[in-house]
Amino acid sequence: MGYYLGLAKFEKKQNVKLLLLLSVSIPIVLHGMYDFIIIAADKYIHIIIVPFMFFLWWFALHKVKLAGQG
Numbered sequence: 001m002g003y004y005l006g007l008a009k010f011e012k013k014q015n016v017k018l019l020l021l022l023s024v025s026i027p028i029v030l031h032g033m034y035d036f037i038i039i040a041a042d043k044y045i046h047i048i049i050v051p052f053m054f055f056l057w058w059f060a061l062h063k064v065k066l067a068g069q070g
Helices: 002-010 016-040 045-069
Strands: none
Touching (some): 002 016, 002 045
16 A cells, blocks of 8 residues: 555656555455455365465565665
8 A cells, every 4th residue: 555655645646546546446455355265264264365465475575675666
């Protein structure tokens, strides 16, 4: 969320609305996926949740790396 809010703050009025929409929609979708996994998975939750958590970790670090370059 912070990555896209930061981009929107320094954008020159071209993609501000898109970046603000992304800053809200991406966390909502990812959190919804996490909640769905927690609620729907029963016996083998660790098989699903562990790869998803690694994906979230990688995604966050990738965005931090991109923010540091720009």
